[in-house]
Amino acid sequence: MKKIIKYVIIDILRNKIMLAYTLFLLLISLSVFNLEDNSAKGLLSLLNIILIIVPLVSIMFSAIYVYNSAEFLELLVSQPLKRKTIWLSVFSGLASSLAIAFFVGAGIPILLYEATATGFMMLGTGLLLSVIFVAIAMLAAVITRDKAKGIGVAILLWLYFSLLFDGLVLFVLFQFADYPMEKIMVGVSTLNPIDLSRILILLKMDVSALMGYTGAIFKNFFGTQTGVLLSFLVLTLWIVIPTWLSLRKFNRKDL
């Protein structure tokens, strides 16, 4: 397993795209912190990057990588190796390289300029989001055989999580404006890892505004120790469940 992970990581590094991604993140985060006079505004700009760019790159890169290494996977399957080991190794290789890229590109500037609770929350959720979208991409890639279709599905999924889901929630909120939706919203937010991450960061960033009535419900749930632990558990489930589903599919797949 270690050997395959090592091979996957080396292969990704040779690819140069990961290097470019790291440099891009590094450049943006450094300039964001240096351009703004107060670092709180820098964090705000970085929030958008973490919530949009990181999932996009993770999902696209992983989906394309899995399709491109179809022949390599076939070769590995013909060896005396368990399919589970192969699939999890590819997952670990992708996840760790994307997480490392995020940590170097955005994590180090955050630690340098904004080593506060908000900064740490951003770092943690950013790392988790990187891994979550690797898992989702691998699920999308294993379900659809056709490469173009698979990448299309990956893009749609990203669009859904970062834009369509919020639009739907807003629509539902206005349709049911006369009903008490606050508690339901806490549940709904767990259905989207990007929303959940955003709320966790907001609780550190806009705490005064969130002390309003609805905010107080969020704060009572997510702001407590158990709430934070629970939300991180949910984010971990967002890694575990897609990986488990894709693994089941891959085990039975006719390559």
Added chain:
Amino acid sequence: MKAFITIIVFVLFAVTGNAKTIRVGKLQAIKTIQQAIQIAAKGDTVLVDAGLYHEKNLIINKTIFLIGINHPVLDGENQYENISIKADGVVVDGFKVVHSGVSSIEDFAGIKIYNRRDVIIKNNILDDTFFGIYSQYGTNCTIEKNTLTANSKEEQQAGNGIHCWKSDSMRIIANTISGHRDGIYFEFVTNSVIWRNTSFNNLRYGLHFMFSNNDAYITNIFKNNGAGVAVMFSNHVKMFNNYFEENWGDASYGLLLKEISDGYINNNHFTKNTTGIHMEGASRIAMEKNVFDNNGWALKIQASCMDIVLTKNNFISNTFDVGTNGSLVLNTFNNNYWDKYDGYDLNKDKIGDVPYRPVSMYSMIIEQNPPAMMLFRSFMTSLLDKTEKIIPTLTPENLKDDHPLMKPLPL
């Protein structure tokens, strides 16, 4: 302290000539304060040694100087009003007043002034009192340097720290108040000043004004109270140099203005409140040189307000700058600094060339639909905000600062 008392005594002799000093204490001939007051004449001084006194309800019905040495304790045994002042020009200085009675029919207080004038209450410590210091029809009284503490749990069963009712020309100076219902409460009080007080951890408001005109409160600190400071149904109130901090909650404001007119709000600091100032039915108010930082909403101006003029204020790191509930705008914003302003200044006169609209679309949405707060700062909502900036539909067209400053004011 001793020197001070000697001077007072000395001055007294000089003025009245024949005023005497009566000592009260365990080792003195006179053991209780009540006894001392009975034999005292107008203008006498009653000096009380340190110790515990069970005076039940101590009534001061002569103009005397009642002075405690090292804070003698007056215990109300949770049944009585500790001190009732029923004479003009009484001075109560340096006592520790504890455990007053609690009643829902009578307003028991630690120290209460009944229809009198020129009373001075200073340097006292009040602990576990129902109402702290109560002025009923008081005129020209001074309440100075007292420390009031209570451990109220419920609003209905709690009294106010300094409570003034139908009073005039009061001076409330340098008191520290915590744990009461309202820190300072004014009802039908005129021509009075509240200066350098600290009011924190009170159940309801740090300071509460009702029907009180021509008053000023200056350089006070209001922190972490249930709902901040409320100024209601009053006119000509001046608010200068105060600090409003950490008032958190949906119905909690740094400052609540309701049916207020002709006020001045200058040089105040609003920090970390859910809402810095909430205005309803306010009119003709000038706001200058205030600092709003790290609030959820710096200002909420309901459409029922008119002729509010905001000039030269700093708005820094607030989640929302201004919230409102309608499209009618009868207020003026000018020359303020907004940290969210992204316009330009071509002629370098330090004033932005394009107007700033402090009401964001999303703050309007949240006003209508509070749970939408969940989507705040998401990609979706920033898109909505951007389109709203190009084509305003929801936000009031006239709510804008035509001359926003490029740099914050040094406040």
